[in-house]
Amino acid sequence: MSDSKLGKSELRRALAARAGSTEQETKLFLDALNAQIREGLKQDKQVKVNGIGTFRLQNMAPRESMNINTGERITIKGYEKIVFAPEAGVKELIEHNTPMKKKNAKQVTDEINPLEKLGEQADEIVGILADLGQSPAEEEKPKKTKGRKAAAAKAVEPKAETVELKAEKPKARKQPAAKQAKPAEQAEPTTPAGQTEPVIPAEPQPAAPVELPEAPKAQEAPKSEEKKEKNHFLRDTLICVIILLLLLLVGYFFLRSQISNWLDSLNNPQPAQTEVVVEAEEPATAVETAAPAVPEEIVYDKLITTERMHRHSRLAWMAFRYYGDKQFWVYLYDANKDHIVNPDKIVVGTPIRVPQLTKEQMDTTLPATRATLQRLLEQGEEAKKK
């Protein structure tokens, strides 16, 4: 015990020896000191002892809890907790100047296990980090290689300029490479030197290659990244442009028919259809009434279906459903005008014959079709007034 703990009597003896006072005095002092600290805690709830720290009372509020065996709710009484806060200096001293002495004192063999544990933990952390950082690492790889290539190109480039006089071919080949590394070039102080000295080929040649690998390597990484970004940007914009073009093309083809239809409808204006459906019951026998075959009239020999007029139904909508365009409602009217008085006011339950239209009839680009449509529309408009 005396090994790990400084006991009461030990402290007294040490204090007596250090302070040069009698044991009696030190005992008195120590007793008084502790008594006074207790007293101070009671009175002020705080006792500051210079050289060690502060003893303080911390009020713990009463709290609710539960008896885990019975499930009963109980309140834990509030109490004063004794807290000790070491002085800043003392804290520092202990944190930094007691390098795990406890551990050493206890067991030397024990040290191996914690170390191993730490090693395992470190390995785990490294593994986690590797998992997390895998994707960035993969991205970095190509960058690095590119950077190296750029560096290589740079290393070659000054040589090419010095060799210039001897051969033109290698220069022609290597210059594009140099151009790629242009941004780097401008930042480099060594290359201009190389350019100014091509007249003396003997000196710059050894000088440039030696200097280069040091300087560019530092700049390598940011450069290659910039390059990468530029490439990314270019690629992205290209993709965007292509997509836009495709969209425009599709949109154009899609809208072309619609636009032409719209233009046609502008040419032969078609008033908004406001059919008021009157509720009434019509005998179903009307279905069988035959279509009138007026010579100049269109003959609808084929029927898609016969549909009964119901509430909220409109000829135009039916036309849109069957023919794909509202403006062909006139055909519907024409085919059923024998039993439709006013196309705006069709009685619910009225059977509507939906004729099969020919391609010519639906082709609004043909002048003949447009004429018939116009004529039928006029008829319909007139009928609406009835």
Added chain:
Amino acid sequence: MLTKDLINRIAGATGLPKKQVEHLLATHNAIIRETLMDGKAVQLPGLGTLEIKERKERAIVHPRTGERTVIPAKNQLAFRPVVNLKNELNKQ
């Protein structure tokens, strides 16, 4: 209560001169510090024990940046009060 008051009170209670009390207290604290630095615990009779506790090394994650750092192991000064003291203080 500040150290000054403490010294006054001790002097008053023991009848020792203030200077000596001051000296004793300073030495007392110095001994405590040195003992602690040796890795030993110090018993303050009637109050509790001052001891050094080892805090293990631990990894933390910064909640904002997700950065991982390791807080190195360190020793901390801890105070363990005597049970008696707590009961006495909470009697009132």
